[in-house]
Amino acid sequence: MSRPRFTLDGVPVEFDEGQTLIEAARAAHTYIPFLCAHPDFPAHGSCRVCTVLVNGRPMAACTTRAAAGLTVESQTPSLHADRQALVQMLLVEGNHFCPGCEKSGGCTLQTLGTDLGVTSAGFAHESPQRPVDASHPDLLLDFNRCILCELCVRASADVDHKHVFALSGRGLHKHLIVNAESGRLADTGMSVDDVAARVCPVGVILKKRVGFSTPIGQRPHDVAPPRTQVEGKEEP
Amino acid sequence: MTGKVKLATTSLAGCFGCHMSFLDLDERILPLLERVTFDRSPLTDVKHASACDVGLIEGGVCNEDNLHVLKEFRDQCRLLVSVGACAINGGLPAQRNQFDVSELLHTVYMAEPGLGRRALPDDVELPRLFDKVRPVHEFVRVDYFLPGCPPPADAFWAFLTALLDGREPTLPRGALRYD
Numbered sequence: 482m483s484r485p486r487f488t489l490d491g492v493p494v495e496f497d498e499g500q501t502l503i504e505a506a507r508a509a510h511t512y513i514p515f516l517c518a519h520p521d522f523p524a525h526g527s528c529r530v531c532t533v534l535v536n537g538r539p540m541a542a543c544t545t546r547a548a549a550g551l552t553v554e555s556q557t558p559s560l561h562a563d564r565q566a567l568v569q570m571l572l573v574e575g576n577h578f579c580p581g582c583e584k585s586g587g588c589t590l591q592t593l594g595t596d597l598g599v600t601s602a603g604f605a606h607e608s609p610q611r612p613v614d615a616s617h618p619d620l621l622l623d624f625n626r627c628i629l630c631e632l633c634v635r636a637s638a639d640v641d642h643k644h645v646f647a648l649s650g651r652g653l654h655k656h657l658i659v660n661a662e663s664g665r666l667a668d669t670g671m672s673v674d675d676v677a678a679r680v681c682p683v684g685v686i687l688k689k690r691v692g693f694s695t696p697i698g699q700r701p702h703d704v705a706p707p708r709t710q711v712e713g714k715e716e717p
Numbered sequence: 718m719t720g721k722v723k724l725a726t727t728s729l730a731g732c733f734g735c736h737m738s739f740l741d742l743d744e745r746i747l748p749l750l751e752r753v754t755f756d757r758s759p760l761t762d763v764k765h766a767s768a769c770d771v772g773l774i775e776g777g778v779c780n781e782d783n784l785h786v787l788k789e790f791r792d793q794c795r796l797l798v799s800v801g802a803c804a805i806n807g808g809l810p811a812q813r814n815q816f817d818v819s820e821l822l823h824t825v826y827m828a829e830p831g832l833g834r835r836a837l838p839d840d841v842e843l844p845r846l847f848d849k850v851r852p853v854h855e856f857v858r859v860d861y862f863l864p865g866c867p868p869p870a871d872a873f874w875a876f877l878t879a880l881l882d883g884r885e886p887t888l889p890r891g892a893l894r895y896d
């Protein structure tokens with residue numbers, strides 16, 4: 482029996498029952514731009530970068546189940562502009578100075594921005610004041626770059642069973658906090674080997690003493706950016 | 718854009734690294750010069766721009782003088798291009814945005830050893846610092862952005878040749894970067 486299908490930008494995509502649009506597209510080596518989606522964790526649906534038109538309605542591809550006969554559009558000029566604006570708003574909401582960021586060259590936000598052709602944050606910068614937490618012997622927390630994807634929160638709670646992180650506050654005041662009386666990472670059970678220590682898609686949770694050790698040109702996204710990882714093609 | 722175009726460049730709170738990267742065009746400067754004349758630029762040592770087609774501006778706005786230069790430059794340039802991380806988001810100088818300016822000045826000039834005379838610099842010729850270092854587009858309209866720290870020479874080349882040929886500029890893979 483043939484598998485059910487939907488169309489993505491006019492191309493038929495087969496899927497397994499229960500798969501989301503982004504999972505089915507990924508399995509078919511088709512890239513839908515994404516930021517907070519992570520293949521090892523249930524969808525969070527917070528960044529909205531993967532928004533597609535499903536039978537004409539905007540829906541997040543990471544939280545929408547694939548269904549037979551759906552017409553899904555991803556590569557439209559208006560969705561492209563929306564995705565650019567989402568990246569720009571994330572850039573001005575924090576403090577993103579890529580030249581001095583250890584995550585540069587392996588950062589999902591940065592690579593998404595350059596892939597979408599975002600050349601500037603466009604809006605006025607919020608320039609929030611967020612001190613870093615360097616208390617832990619092996620890990621550094623730079624809150625200036627958090628995109629509130631909750632991956633570390635879920636990894637620490639569900640995989641490491643330590644509950645080190647949480648998101649606190651609402652709207653503009655939402656921010657990442659550390660689960661310790663002092664608020665410092667050193668006073669938690671966090672270890673450098675935790676899944677939460679390597680799940681951050683941007684440059685918040687960083688291993689100490691390894692920053693900038695990989696030369697430009699050989700960093701993870703220099704070699705295989707997310708688009709290439711999905712499409713499974715070699716870099717030209 | 719056809720014929721020989723007038724190009725101006727200047728730097729605000731930047732390190733001139735973007736200008737150095739521009740010079741990395743190396744021998745491609747020669748064919749460029751057949752289509753472009755330089756107006757105000759550290760390369761010509763012309764101090765004030767006259768009416769120009771394109772202005773490349775490096776560095777963010779950290780003091781009164783930067784803002785003065787920026788406004789004068791904007792007025793003279795038909796197309797203004799923010800070049801490099803500092804012009805686009807404040808860059809390295811904006812790392813001071815985490816701190817209070819007067820606290821910073823006191824720490825550097827009064828508390829830390831090594832500067833001899835322990836006094837805040839107060840010469841009337843010194844431009845006053847703004848409380849935050851801000852990108853160019855927060856003060857004036859910017860027509861194009863050339864990101865990178867610095868943008869690679871290939872980015873300058875792709876951008877300028879596109880403008881000169883009358884095409885909408887796009888940056889090739891690898892030339893659009895934030896670091």
Ligand code: SF4
Nearest residue numbers: 577578579582588684
């Ligand atoms: S987290 Fe990513 S986008 Fe932010 S400064 Fe670091 S590399 Fe740049």
Ligand code: SF4
Nearest residue numbers: 627628630631633681
């Ligand atoms: S620290 Fe990283 S993983 Fe955690 S919420 Fe912020 S961006 Fe997501």
